[in-house]
Amino acid sequence: MITKVDQPFLKRSVELAEEGLNKGDAPFGSLLVSSDGKILFEDHNHIGGGDATRHPEFAISRWAAENLTPEERAVTVVYTSGEHCSMCSSAHGLVGLGRIVYVSSTEQLKAWKKEWNIDAGRLEGLAIEDVIKGTQVDGPDEELSKQVKQLQARYYNI
Incomplete structure (x- = not known):
C-alpha cells in the first residue's frame, strides 16, 4: 500500500522523469531511499545517447552494489515513476x-x-512480481500516474 510517507518520493521520481524528458531521454526517474528516509541516490533515464540499457533503476542497483552492504540494501526503498522493466527488476533482485x-x-x-x-x-x-520473488511491490499511484501519462505523451509527440 502506498502511504503518505511515500508521496514526496513518488513526486520526486516524476520530477526526475520530467528532467530526463527535457534532456531528450525517455521520461523515467527513480530514487533510492534508506530505511531512515534519506535519499541515497537518484537518477533519470539516459537512453537518448543510444544505449537503451541506461535506465535509472539499473543505475540504482549498480550504485547500491558498490556503496551499500547487503543488509543496508535489503531495507532500502526504490521509488520510481514507472514500474521496472525485466532488466531492472532482475538487477534489483540480484543486488538484494x-x-x-x-x-x-x-x-x-x-x-x-x-x-x-x-x-x-x-x-x-x-x-516486477513475474521477474523477482520476495520483494514488496506497491503501485500504481492513480493520481500521479496521470502526470506520467502526460510525460509519455510528450515523449511520443502525442
Missing part, C-alpha cells in the same frame, strides 16, 4: 534491494501505447 514503489505500471504504459498506436516494442513488459 528492498521494497519497490512505482507511480505508473507496465500495464498502464502498454495501454497508453495501444491508445496512441505506438509499437509495443520487443520486450514482453512483465510485472
